[in-house]
Amino acid sequence: MNGPGTDLPALVALGDAATRDPAVAGRKAANLARLAAAGLPVPSGVVVTAGACARILEACGLGPDPTPEEVAACPIPGDLRDQLERALASFGEAPLAVRSSGMAEDLAGASYAGQYETVLGVRGADAVADALRRCLTSAFSGRVTAYRAATREAGAAPMAVLVQPLVDADVAGVAFGLPEPAVRAIVARADGIPLCAVETIRMLVAEGRLERVDGAYRPVGDLGELAAPETLRSLIASRLDALDPADRSLLQDASVLGQSFTLGGLAAVTGQPEPTLEPRLRGLVRRELLELEADPRSPERGHYAFVQALIREVAYGTLAKRDRRTRHLAVARHLEASGDDEVAGALAEHYLEAHRASAEGAEAEAVAAQARIALRGAAERAAALGAHDPAIAFIEKALGVTSDPSEQAGLLQRGADSAEAAGRYGAAEGYARRAIAVHEATGDRLAAARATARLASVLVSAGQIEPAIAAIEAALATRCRRAPRRRLRRRSRRSSRAPSSGPTRTRARSSPPTARSRSPNGSTSTRSSPKRWSTRRPP
Structure with a gap:
């Protein structure tokens, strides 16, 4: 040195x-x-x-x-x-x-x-x-x-x-007077790029979402989720347009994998061998579009990553929907083939993104079915690990691609279980009540009663004893009403199969059973079993 x-x-x-x-x-x-x-x-x-x-x-x-x-x-x-x-x-x-x-x-x-x-x-x-x-x-x-x-x-x-x-500031000299929540939103959107913070402020002022009062900026209402300024998107898009078409396509493929990715994952998306991809990736590192994690202490050693999240957003945004669907499905199949339970969440997300990029109709429904399976699996794994908040997030996404009422009710039940385990009793109550409503809408009162009992359990956990007792009584009342009705229906079905006269009913009950036997020549004959009793009168 x-x-x-x-x-x-x-x-x-x-x-x-x-x-x-x-x-x-x-x-x-x-x-x-x-x-x-x-x-x-x-x-x-x-x-x-x-x-x-x-x-x-x-x-x-x-x-x-x-x-x-x-x-x-x-x-x-x-x-x-x-x-x-x-x-x-x-x-x-x-x-x-x-x-x-x-x-x-x-x-x-x-x-x-x-x-x-x-x-x-x-x-x-x-x-x-x-x-x-x-x-x-x-x-x-x-x-x-x-x-x-x-x-x-x-x-x-x-x-x-x-x-x-040390100048203790997130965006020094950029947004004087903004309240802390607004500053946090702008800093998060900037992703470490000072120019992004400046352009975000300009965008919000131009849109009327920020106003300047007495030399300081003030938000007009809730800023909500902030999009990247078009000025920055245009700059990054210009950089990508200047790339060789093969390198630009490689960045688009990588953007489907996420903010960071492995060489093997990219090979699965592109269908190209790793030795062919590696020198091209290193070229994109030299252009400061990607970076390589080489720290031996890092669990992501050997992973590539986009230098800024906005670069990935712009690259992904240039893909047509059908291309997104094809690539997300390729990644999902690659993850499935790995057999690694650790990637359950990523697998679910790729199926979900493939569904969002699918055309309406049979194509979308086929991918939705795969997404539902993957999302349920991810929710179950997260719940088994005690990660109930991620489990709830997967359940919500699964509900978004589920139209069958019975599947919806099952997901809502899982949501109630995870929310209760996480101590989010309000959310658990909401899931249980939604499950009750689904069962009632389909006329399944017994399932609604069971869901009501589950609601009562949630209310007990939340310390709401009186509402819990009322819910249990309602569930018991429904089940008690159902049992006699089921017996009456069974009796009416038996009665409807026979004429109403007494002797005829007796004949129906006393009709002898028949049995089939095979003769030595292979033919089949029918014989009657001996009569044990009968009210039939002789002719």
């Missing part, structure tokens, strides 16, 4: 002219220094130069490509720590942000976005020294090594580290 600037001071202020040189302060700090020099409001800071960082590794006797564990064990020299302590005094008690500033960052072909470490809320010289070491260690992590390989860079680039007072 040795590089330029090893003969410069260990620390430089962000406002110094030397900091504008990326070879001294790294590109991130150098760009901020240039903005400050242009008169823009940039928080003050101090930079541990690339030369100082290189000397830390040299003092530990480390070579040009050490392991992360070796760097993490490397101490910060005492003289550098003392300089840090003096420099930090000017920041007072403010929490600090300690950030990487690599020489390879913020380039047109390699931004290194999110690759290096950033430590927030740091206080005191000792904590800053630890954070400095973490930033240096991240330069040699498996994630960064994979990124360098994807961008075809040789060796670790020199790194500086920037220390600044």
Whole structure:
């Protein structure tokens, strides 16, 4: 990691002219220094130069490509720590942000976005020294090594580290005066892209959903779910249009799999072998449309992911409905073939999306049947694991593709069970009452009585004893009324099969049974059993 600037001071202020040189302060700090020099409001800071960082590794006797564990064990020299302590005094008690500033960052072909470490809320010289070491260690992590390989860079680039007072804000300078719920909605939609937050504010103002009052923005009603601004969608769509058609199609296929995906899953959707797909995926990593998780500690190691959720949304939005259906069904069959119970939820979602993309009629109903089976299975698995909230979500989705009343009632019963187990007694009561209504609409009063008894159980769990007693009494009354009626119907059916006169009824009862026997020649004859009693008069 040795590089330029090893003969410069260990620390430089962000406002110094030397900091504008990326070879001294790294590109991130150098760009901020240039903005400050242009008169823009940039928080003050101090930079541990690339030369100082290189000397830390040299003092530990480390070579040009050490392991992360070796760097993490490397101490910060005492003289550098003392300089840090003096420099930090000017920041007072403010929490600090300690950030990487690599020489390879913020380039047109390699931004290194999110690759290096950033430590927030740091206080005191000792904590800053630890954070400095973490930033240096991240330069040699498996994630960064994979990124360098994807961008075809040789060796670790020199790194500086920037220390600044922490600005505690989600969207600083973008939406002054917005209430916390509105800020959370905008931050969630931005997905880490500052430009997205700015464009979302502009979109909401243009739509009349935000208004400016006394220099601050105020929402007009509930903002609800926010869509991505069309300006950003257009920008991303332009990037995708510039791709080779085969690469653009590959991104569309990947978008069906979700925000992250495996090479095997993509091979199942495209029908192409993994060795053919891998170099193309690495090309999309270099274009910063995808990223590869290479951290050996991550459970998703080897997975690819879209750099931003909005890129996936735009790629997916360019697929025709029939293409979406075909691809979702391909993924569902791939998941089924894996035989892994862990993917029950994903399997259900792909069948559901295939149904949504299907044309009305027999095609949609066939996929709906598969979706119902998968959703019920996912709900059962979630409930068995004690994850009752996801189970309820799967049940609600299954209800959306179920028209048969008996199936609806069964799903509602499962919903009541999971909601009660989760302590959501209001929701459980609602499911039980809906099940009662379905049974009553079909005329199945006995099933309605059973559902009423289930409602009573829910009410007892909720502490509503009097309503529970009333529900139980109603269920018992229905069953008691049903039993005599069933007996009367059986009697009436027996009576209706015979004439009304007494002797004839007796003859019907006393008709001798018959039996079939086979003669030696193979023919079949019928004989009567002996009469035991009869009221028939002789002629």
